[in-house]
Amino acid sequence: MGTAKLIYDGKEYELPTVVGSEDEVGVDISKLRALTGGAITLDSGYGNTGSCQSSITFINGEKGILRYRGYPIEQIAKSGTFTEVCYLLIYGSLPTRQQLDEFNESLTYHSMLHEDMKKLFEGYPPTAHPMAILSSMVTSLATYYPHSHREDRIDLNIVRLLAKATTIASLSYKKSIGQPFIYPRNDLSYTENFLHMMFAVPAEPYVVNPVVERALNLLLILHADHEQNCSTSTVRMVGSSQANLYASIAAGISALWGPLHGGANQKVMEMLKMIHEDGDNYRKYVDMAKDKSSGFRLMGFGHRVYKNFDPRAKILKQAADDVLEDLGVDDPLLEIARNLEQVALEDEFFIQRKLYPNVDFYSGIIYSAMGIPTNMFTVMFALGRLPGWISQWKEMREDPKSRINRPRQIYTGPTESTYTPIDER
């Protein structure tokens, strides 16, 4: 174990360093406050703060590397299925055929919702954003499964959550378009079942298009985990108080909703449509993004960690071409996205700041081609991110060193003041 030296107020302190399996170095400051008599670190936005040690996902943002449990995203995306990735992330190793069959079977078995939950959907206005419904329904699952925190029920509740989330998501869509709710079917795979619940109607048979199903698998896999991002840190933060699985994940869903995080995929689509309606004048929007006073950012561009291509965006750019061609969809927004990317990547503003397309840049175009409406895009991201949130929550729970998360602050408000009664103010 190495050490780092800190000189503060004329005194020298030695702080231990921690080295990860990919040689990343962290200075362990857990004793800093005690040693220095009160000094803390200040790191707004946590860009330099490691909140935990984790063996789930590795990212090297400078080199554009993403690996789940050591496996490169490119390999998993090419050959894996989403439920296999769920197993890998949550249980730490790739499943055998038998383990995967059993896991898939239990996901199928638990996909129905308690009938009473349907009544909850009825209370929402038809315009309700499906992210609000998803988050509140996931919290509500804790009312149907109140013993979810019990050690012997953890695996069962993990499966319940993964299984029921697709049912909740598709019901929120059916609610928004006024169609009857479609029940899950046990003869379909996880991804087929979701598409069936989204797009089938009782009046006629629905056959899942294999191109759409493969695209869905790919999209979910690419979103499955991304180490300590905003929503995952939220899940860990809430979970650190020993809140139950459903409450912790529901908090993560809310964090994901914001336009700087998962909500960006909806915003990308809205931006591309706006550019299209404005005569495809993408250069104007690149210029606007460079002008800070415009308040406009290129949505789907930039990332806190990637200072090189986001490897997920590379895969999705190719997938957008392939899926649209296979489905015979000619979307003018794809051309705008390509042009926007090209212009931005050659522009000094974006080059200097190392701004590249991120995972959200092309995903919406593929979701649209699959028939998924824009306001469901962030829900799709949430469905994909579920195994990541769950595995991070589980890892935190199983770590004997876990403590409630409780950051400190540097107070900048008024110093002690004397209270004046209201009539004397």
Ligand code: CMC
């Ligand atoms: N368009 C124009 N300028 C940008 C953009 C953008 N999309 N992103 C960052 N910049 C500029 C920013 O103005 C700043 O410039 P300067 O150094 O001159 O002040 C510089 O690049 C660094 O930006 P930052 O806001 O300090 O970077 P951050 O690490 O705090 O934010 C981000 C990362 C993803 C929130 C940001 O790049 C952004 O707002 N992107 C658009 C929203 C988006 O696509 N979000 C999805 C992220 S990927 C999915 C996920 O995992 O959430």
